[in-house]
Amino acid sequence: MTTEPLIKPLITPPAVPAPVVPAPLALLELLKPITWFAPMWAFACGVVSSGVAVQGRWPVAIAGILLAGPLVCATSQAVNDWFDRHVDAINEPGRPIPSGRIPGRWGLAIALAWTGLSLAVASTLGPWVLGAALFGLALAWLYSAPPVRLKRDGWWGNAACGLAYEGLPWFTGAAVMGSALPDGRIVALALLYSLGAHGIMTLNDFKAMEGDRRTGIRSLPVQLGAEAAARLACWVMAVPQAVVVALLIAWGAPWHAALVAVLLAGQGGLMRRFLADPRGRAAWYNGTGTLLYVLGMLTAALALRGGLA
Structure with a gap:
C-alpha cells in the first residue's frame, strides 16, 4: 500500500517582485489629472478678467495654465499622497503609494521634483507669478506635511485648499496677462470665490470620514457630523456668491449679476436634495452644484472684461 497522499499540495507560484521605479500610469494617477481642472479654470477666469487680449500672448497663457494644473496642483497631490499614505491605506488602499505601485520613497522624490x-x-512668468507660485507651493506642503499639517483641522485645511485652488490661480492668470499686480476688483472676486471653495473642500471630506476618524484628522464632517457639515458647506458656498452679485450690481454689471444669481438659485435647488442625504450625495453635488459655481466664476470674470477692469 502506498503512503503517498492522494492530493498533492499545490506549488506556490513565485511572488511578483515589487516595481523598482514607478510605472508611467502610476505616476499619472499620483498626480491626479482630474483635480487640475479647478485651478486651470480659475487661471482662465483670471486671464479673462484682466481684459488683456490673448492674441500674441498665447505662449505665456499656455505656460500659466500648465503651471496652475499639471505643475502646482499636481505637486500638491503628490505631497498629499506621500504624507497621507497611512490614511489612504484605510480609505483608498489601491492608491499608487499604499498599493506599492509607487515604491519606496519615490512619492517624496516626485513631490520634491x-x-x-x-x-x-513660474520664474519665467514674472515676479508676481513667482510670488503666487511660492505661496501656493508653501500652502501645499503646509497642508499635508508635519508638523503643521493644516489638513488635520478642516477649518484651516479647507481654507488653504480654497485659496490654492481658486484664488491664487485667478490672481496668477490676471498677473500673467497684465504683468503687474491685478486690479483690486479682480483680487476681491478671487478671494470671494476662494472662500466659497472652502465649502467645496468640505464636500470632498465626506468620502474619507472613517479613515479620518481613525487617524486623527478633524475634517468638518468628523468635527460637526455629516448633516451639520453639509449645511455649513452650502452656506459657505452660497454667501460669497451673493456678495459677488451685490458687487457686480454696484460695479454697473446688472446682467452679469442676474446670471450669477440664477446660477446661485440653481445651486440652491440642488443643495436641498444634497442635504437630504449628505454622505450619499456629496459626490453627486460635487459634480452638479459645483459646475454651476464655476460657471458663475466665469460670468463674474466676463463682467470685469466687459469694461470694469
Whole structure:
C-alpha cells in the first residue's frame, strides 16, 4: 500500500517582485489629472478678467495654465499622497503609494521634483507669478506635511485648499496677462470665490470620514457630523456668491449679476436634495452644484472684461 497522499499540495507560484521605479500610469494617477481642472479654470477666469487680449500672448497663457494644473496642483497631490499614505491605506488602499505601485520613497522624490519644476516655470512668468507660485507651493506642503499639517483641522485645511485652488490661480492668470499686480476688483472676486471653495473642500471630506476618524484628522464632517457639515458647506458656498452679485450690481454689471444669481438659485435647488442625504450625495453635488459655481466664476470674470477692469 502506498503512503503517498492522494492530493498533492499545490506549488506556490513565485511572488511578483515589487516595481523598482514607478510605472508611467502610476505616476499619472499620483498626480491626479482630474483635480487640475479647478485651478486651470480659475487661471482662465483670471486671464479673462484682466481684459488683456490673448492674441500674441498665447505662449505665456499656455505656460500659466500648465503651471496652475499639471505643475502646482499636481505637486500638491503628490505631497498629499506621500504624507497621507497611512490614511489612504484605510480609505483608498489601491492608491499608487499604499498599493506599492509607487515604491519606496519615490512619492517624496516626485513631490520634491515637481516643486522645483513648478518654481522654474513660474520664474519665467514674472515676479508676481513667482510670488503666487511660492505661496501656493508653501500652502501645499503646509497642508499635508508635519508638523503643521493644516489638513488635520478642516477649518484651516479647507481654507488653504480654497485659496490654492481658486484664488491664487485667478490672481496668477490676471498677473500673467497684465504683468503687474491685478486690479483690486479682480483680487476681491478671487478671494470671494476662494472662500466659497472652502465649502467645496468640505464636500470632498465626506468620502474619507472613517479613515479620518481613525487617524486623527478633524475634517468638518468628523468635527460637526455629516448633516451639520453639509449645511455649513452650502452656506459657505452660497454667501460669497451673493456678495459677488451685490458687487457686480454696484460695479454697473446688472446682467452679469442676474446670471450669477440664477446660477446661485440653481445651486440652491440642488443643495436641498444634497442635504437630504449628505454622505450619499456629496459626490453627486460635487459634480452638479459645483459646475454651476464655476460657471458663475466665469460670468463674474466676463463682467470685469466687459469694461470694469
